[in-house]
Amino acid sequence: MNTFNEKHLRKQTAPFEKPDNKASSWQLANTLIPFFSLWIAAYMSLSISYILTLAISIINAGFLVRVFIIFHDCCHHSFFSNRRLNKVIGNITGILTFFPYNQWQRSHSIHHATSGNLDKRGVGDIWVMTVYEYVESPKWEKIAYRLYRNPFVMFVLGPIFAFLIQQRFNKKGARRKEKLNTYFTNISIVAIIWALCVFIGWKEFLLVHGPIFIASGIAGIWLFYVQHQFEDSYFEEEGEWSYIQAAVDGSSYYKLPKILQWLTGNIGFHHVHHLNPKVPNYLLEEAHNFNEPLKHVTTITLKTSLQSLKFRLWDEELKKFISFKELKDRTIGKVENIENTSHQE
Secondary structure: OOHHHHHHOOHHHHHHOOOOHHHHHHHHHHHHHHHHHHHHHHHHHHHOOHHHHHHHHHHHHHHHHHHHHHHHHHHOOOOOOOHHHHHHHHHHHHHHHOOOHHHHHHHHHHHHHHOOEOOOOOOOOOOOEEHHHHHHOOHHHHHHHHHHOOHHHHHHHHHHHHHHHHHHOOOOOOOHHHHHHHHHHHHHHHHHHHHHHHHHOHHHHHHHHHHHHHHHHHHHHHHHHHOOOOOOOOOEOOOOOOHHHHHHHOOOEEOOOHHHHHHOOOOOEHHHHHHOOOOOHHHHHHHHHHOHHHHHOOEEOHHHHHHHHHOOEEEOOOOEEEOHHHHHHHHHHHHHHHHHHHHHO
């Protein structure tokens, strides 16, 4: 990206910053009404077949992802033009998705401000080690990192821990307002689950909402992972780091089938979102199409995105992600070269 584009690219997204309250209200309706309707349908289907219940719940997981996108936009104050309304809807959708509004808003803001910055990792992001850090780390840390990067741990156990447990506790340095909001969210979640368990039964609740929670959690972690963990992503140390480059070169365009694009609230246009978080999700595609340079960012599809599962370490020399196997092969190659040199001498 040249200097001119870096200087003006974000300004070119400015016309799409203003939320359309009618569009936002319609999105809220076409997300929450189907979500609650499918939830009721899944419960009623328990008396027919659990396979049917499971199918309805998995479909409904897509709507819960869409609920989270609304929550996400509210945290950026980009869903409604009214700041207070964003907070109200953000808290409601946060309870539905098990996320405290104030806490996640703060950590996610830090993620946007530090994405791709090697010197400011650790808040609101996925654990990434460089090749040098991994090679120099003690054995226990290597094991921990390998476990963390295991697909089952990251995409199955990860959502359970991150969404069900981690979000229940306030982060270090949280202010009183944020702490109270976390307590309010936790109490609301417990009250709703308790009421549902009393009204329909705890087994029925788990049979219906369990698959919704797991499937939406897997999808959510996958989306966040794949949109930053692609081969030629962007990571630099503080002195070389650029917000614009981190947004455009370090965030992918995840080109999804239209139905999945709709369910995921256009979050596949992640490069546009990171470039300008004030753009509502329903205007991300339009902003992408309007700006020619944005059409040429790294584009991944459902098929090519699966390749990201092998990317585990950031190579600072090659400026790309590599796999554990690539590191191992490189190490073996170096040893063989040393041995060959020794024999020749």
